[in-house]
Amino acid sequence: MNKLYRDLYKKIYKIRCVEKKISTMYKHQEMRCPVHLSIGQEAVAAGVCANLGKKDEIISTHRSHAHYLGKGGNLKNMIAELYGKDKGCAKGLGGSMHLQDLDNGIFGSVPIVGSTIPIGVGIAFYSKFFLKKNNITTIFFGEGATEEGVFHESINFASLHKLPILFVCENNLYSVYTGLKDRQHVNRSIKKIVESNGIESHTSTGNDVLDVYSLAKESINKIRKKKGPIFLEFKTYRWLEHCGPNWDDNLNYRPKGELKSWMNKCPLKKLRGKIFSNSKKNNTLDKIEKKINYEIENAFQFAKNAKFPKKEILNKFIYSN
Amino acid sequence: MNKLYRDLYKKIYKIRCVEKKISTMYKHQEMRCPVHLSIGQEAVAAGVCANLGKKDEIISTHRSHAHYLGKGGNLKNMIAELYGKDKGCAKGLGGSMHLQDLDNGIFGSVPIVGSTIPIGVGIAFYSKFFLKKNNITTIFFGEGATEEGVFHESINFASLHKLPILFVCENNLYSVYTGLKDRQHVNRSIKKIVESNGIESHTSTGNDVLDVYSLAKESINKIRKKKGPIFLEFKTYRWLEHCGPNWDDNLNYRPKGELKSWMNKCPLKKLRGKIFSNSKKNNTLDKIEKKINYEIENAFQFAKNAKFPKKEILNKFIYSN
Amino acid sequence: MRKIKFNQSVKEALTLSMLRDKKVVLMGLGVTDPKGIFGTTKDLGKKFGSTRVIETPTSENAITGIALGAAIKGMRPILTHQRVEFSLLSMEQIVNQLSKWHFMSAGKQKVPIVIRMIIGKGWGQGPQHSQSLEVLFSHIPGLKVVAPSNAFDAKGLLIQSIKDNNPVIFFEHRWLHDISGNVPKKSYDIKIGKAKIIKKGKDITIVSFSEAIVQVMRIYKFLKINGIEPEIIDLRTLRPIDKKTIINSVKKTRKLLVIDNSWTTYGISAEIISIVTESIFKKLKKSPQRIGIKNVMIPSSKELAKHCYLNSKNILEKIISITGKNINKKKKNLFLKKINTSESDIPYKDFKGPF
Amino acid sequence: MRKIKFNQSVKEALTLSMLRDKKVVLMGLGVTDPKGIFGTTKDLGKKFGSTRVIETPTSENAITGIALGAAIKGMRPILTHQRVEFSLLSMEQIVNQLSKWHFMSAGKQKVPIVIRMIIGKGWGQGPQHSQSLEVLFSHIPGLKVVAPSNAFDAKGLLIQSIKDNNPVIFFEHRWLHDISGNVPKKSYDIKIGKAKIIKKGKDITIVSFSEAIVQVMRIYKFLKINGIEPEIIDLRTLRPIDKKTIINSVKKTRKLLVIDNSWTTYGISAEIISIVTESIFKKLKKSPQRIGIKNVMIPSSKELAKHCYLNSKNILEKIISITGKNINKKKKNLFLKKINTSESDIPYKDFKGPF
Ligand SMILES: Cc1ncc(C[n+]2csc(CCOP(=O)(O)OP(=O)(O)O)c2C)c(N)n1
Ligand SMILES: Cc1ncc(C[n+]2csc(CCOP(=O)(O)OP(=O)(O)O)c2C)c(N)n1
Ligand SMILES: [Mg+2]
């Protein structure tokens, strides 16, 4: 099987299964923090991150699990963070909404909508003017974040200084329970807005990981060369509730059938379909899946067994030395 | 002489002469507040406001004199405000940066860049959904304000709710001493950004008041009919220093010759030129000018003679009953 | 009288106010959604229509300015932030514009806006979803700041806040939303700027507000049984502050403990202590004291967060130390053990996260 | 030693820091302009180039986030707001992100950012250009807040703030910019978190900071001549606050007056009073008091604004009343007349507006 397919499959499968596991385990009330799951939106994280090296930086939002995993973030530390344990990637200080893994270029995620966008721009600003290396910064955010003024301030600055940034907007049509039509004029085009700031921009479907991959690849190559930012909007869809482990289609804030139609565009199924039409090596997939399942079981065990952080840590990080 | 020409000439001449008078009188240190003069930019205020009725609302910025006068704000109260007197339009509480005249639809101006933009949107929101009358709100701001996030949040909201707003951006190329190229990418187009929010938008020259007038007229008619917002950008230029009564070309923050070339596009001269090629009635203009000169002298006398506000006023407006 | 929950009482206040005055509108992200801001706005959109209950984009700064613009024309907007942290994006509008607009217009314009800010703690919300920040608003002339501790006050104060012609910051603690209290069906006002003595006593004045009151009340009975009679004052309004009620009480008890709902350093409690020591220093028998949440960022992990919150033991010890009255150690420990909830990061036993 | 002005001293601190460490950069609207932020950054753009001195769009919120992003990678940005009011647009970044980023990363990332905020008064600036707002930042764990009162401290504290690995809010009062003081040429540090006893005395402890110190010092000599020896403490740092110096002084003088640079209600002075009464209540002989600017919006008209600012007469009266020492009324009035500047809305006699 094609290495690219295998890599993408690994990423998508892992994200999906981790999220599903969180969803089932949440009821035990041991992960005591808000979780915003990415089931249905895995292709964007996987397709974009497959193009990024370890040194490339990403920054994310409240819904960061997929980006963290896609970028190769440490799974054990992530789950331990959700369990509020000492071995968590933020030692239990942050929880699900504050994932980070510096070793893998994951600089942070926070639950204030839009607020990591300028922070990502700042990272790239440093890269360009001080590091002078070829790395690029990818900033993930939802379409809701484009309603925040700081998004617009940030793209203006990124454009002005031609910063090496890939802006990735996952347009999943909703901000919490509120659909696009209550928040943005039907004729509003995020892509065009960004374009009018002097930034190359594209809109694409976000559930076919191969599409995502190639658009991201092309864009990232351009960024590395001309060192200016590029903006990508991917249309995708969240299956579960906005925050929490459950399905919530019963709340009827989404039109009947919408969820189903998007589930038919499942990123995992789509990729599997492509792989099977390209290759017969079913057992490669089996092996991959087994390995990942095992890894996930392990990570949850690790998290459960880990200790809670000690009280002393509370005073330790108020100020840096 | 054509009534329109006369009206426009009155407005432009008045704004110009008031600003010049402030500029000369400032040295006496009796107007003890920051002033941001509009000399060079009169055509936008005059051309736009000539289309507005008394009930139509405007809201403005730190550089509000032209808008205030263009919209018919009371001159005596304005000058008294600059002198910090009791008869000031804000009883001396605000100074030059806080002009308002409710009787003439001037709802306010404040020195925080961008901050009146959403406030204007709110006024229009009320008009549309509660007043249900035909009045429109005009929001004046500089191109610097389009760098503030709140501008973008505001246009999204105005577009979403199809509010009866005329957005008027006076692009005078500078924010304080900083030219456009240090603040916005050369390919950034404010017009296109706004357009991409689903709002009809136009860019035009801002020193020919007849151009301004007709574009504003057409736009305002459309707004009154379809009740959606329209955005206009006018290119214009400030002659004096950003804040204060003086010329400052000696500071060399503007390219050599730039000021001069814009002074050649003087709104007042331009209009006078058109009038003289259309009519010979020189003494009409003379009469107008005399009347305005007299009015201005009067206003300054009024302001100087007025009393300072009494101490008791300080506790009077902390809370409204 | 009927018992209803705090969130129901907020909803009643909103409903009655909207029925009373057509100019009252609700604006905010989530006001029309199926959860309806912790139940407080549920179904109001259906009842009053989209002109009165206005869903908004995630644009806190602009929405606040828009509310201001609409308010000076005659609208009476009520904004809602599901977390106080989001309101920080609108600080410029609140501090520079809303609070000063009436003054800047020399009294000609008024700004009848209520901004509901939901504050809270627990369930691993972490450093950016657990702050209170009352003092950031209470410092600003022109704002009124209200923070009820129970369902009854919430209704009366919210109704009054909506009638008020000034910008009112209305703090609702998430943990209060689910607590029931006696609430009349009809509309009633509670005056802004008036604290309430919720328990008369003579041994010490305890001043507190919002959810911290609940923490104080948890030990009240035990104190009384053991011969300590605190006078407990619920501030209810943080600005303008009711100096008189506080001072009169301390004049009587001659001892003061402030239980802050938030960080004490440069916090609400510092002002209370200063008011008292400035005015009736000579009356005080003991050093006035304050307790609040730990002056650090609130972590997510429940095992850490619990060390940050108000803690019955600390409150009890402080009271004992200030009053100088002794309580049998065994009894004390037994009591503390009894009232200790199994988990300190949830508001009630059968709560299932997330918020 | 050389005398230079406060704004020159700020510029020297910036220059020396930028020479010392290539990671130090200046960002902000106006940093490269011909006026150079009241002279403090004049010509630095030419000296260090546009990679080190970065002119920015009017986008306060994003610029603050950008500084954070660059800082966690290794840059050491210094932001400047020509008015503290503009920084309110970046409150979300400051309060939620900058102050907590080190904590949220469990110590793995650090945030060496200095945000210079210029505060001030006078020349009819009006309600939106005359605020101080120190307490809005001082309440927040994770921030350091510095507010020097003179050229010497400004240089040492700014150099230290730039070396600090935490977000530091650096308050510069516009009226200080033009005041000269002895300032060594070389680089030197003043420790953040350390107050300074600027005058030893025994009759009363006066705690103050920033420009308010100037107001206090205007009457110092007169007090001494008339037999009142105040111990004057310049806080210099508002967070973390130097409790020890304050407490030790009040232990000695047993009397406390706080002269606030801003509004007293929920202000800096409330915290100082609380610290003292909490810790050494028994030592206090008199009620601790505070004076600040009037708790209202600051109007533009000079004839109104003057009633809002700190006022030598009020300060003097308070000191006399707390110390219980008497000063001949005639002498007092003569003195007050003498020090009264003709206009209270300008920092020095030959000032020509506007700012
Ligand atoms: C500044 C701010 N406002 C409001 C919220 C509440 N909130 C949490 S998640 C969210 C949805 C944002 O939508 P989007 O950016 O599209 O991300 P999605 O949840 O769809 O992935 C909102 C509004 C917030 N966290 N921060
Ligand atoms: C939020 C904010 N940031 C910075 C400033 C400082 N400032 C005062 S006027 C001004 C210029 C704004 O430029 P523009 O909007 O183009 O208006 P112009 O002065 O050119 O008319 C700036 C940046 C301010 N007043 N408010
Ligand atoms: Mg979304």
Ligand SMILES: [Mg+2]
């Ligand atoms: Mg401009």
